[in-house]
Structures are given as structure tokens and as C-alpha cells.
Amino acid sequence: MLKPDKHTNPVLSTVNIAGLIIEQIRNDEIVSYDDLLSNLVNQTSESVKDVFLYSLSFLYLLDKIEYIPDLDALRLRI
Known part of the structure; x- marks a missing residue:
């Protein structure tokens, strides 16, 4: 999954999308799941x-993001 091959699109790689997710959450602090997905589709x-x-799971496993169930939103862990 994380290992690129000749068919991997770098823009749509798990690591790149994870970076875009972190960037979006840094800008807005708390981002709803739907808003985050729609922003990534636009980008x-x-x-x-x-x-x-996969990118959300990657960040969650690295303990970089936190899910807020009441808001259905995500935020960075410090």
C-alpha cells in the first residue's frame, strides 16, 4: 500500500493524501469528515x-489525528 510502484499516481498516494489531510486540519483545527473529503476531492x-x-487510518495509527464522534470531525493530536 505505501510502497510505490510504476502504476502509483503520486498525487493519490496514501502518504500525499495524509499530508493534505494534516494541512487541512492545521488550517481549520477541527474539520468535519464530510468537509474534509469534499475539500480533498476539489484539490x-x-x-x-x-x-x-487508508490515509485517515495511517494518520490515526501514527496517533497524529483524533476522531470526535459527537461532531463527526477530526483534529490534530498534539
Whole structure:
């Protein structure tokens, strides 16, 4: 998944999308799940939906983001 090959689109790689997610959350502090996904679709393409959950899981496993269930939103962990 994280290892690129000749078919990997660098714009839609898990690591790149994770970077865009961090950038968006840094700017807005708390971002709803739907707003984050729609912003990423606008920045990249509709194909980002295939990688979005993998990137969120990657950041969550690294303990970089926190999910707020009441708001259905995400924020950075400090």
C-alpha cells in the first residue's frame, strides 16, 4: 500500500493524501469528515475517495489525528 510502484499516481498516494489531510486540519483545527473529503476531492480528483480511508487510518495509527464522534470531525493530536 505505501510502497510505490510504476502504476502509483503520486498525487493519490496514501502518504500525499495524509499530508493534505494534516494541512487541512492545521488550517481549520477541527474539520468535519464530510468537509474534509469534499475539500480533498476539489484539490485532487474523485479518485481520492479510494485512498481517503487508508490515509485517515495511517494518520490515526501514527496517533497524529483524533476522531470526535459527537461532531463527526477530526483534529490534530498534539
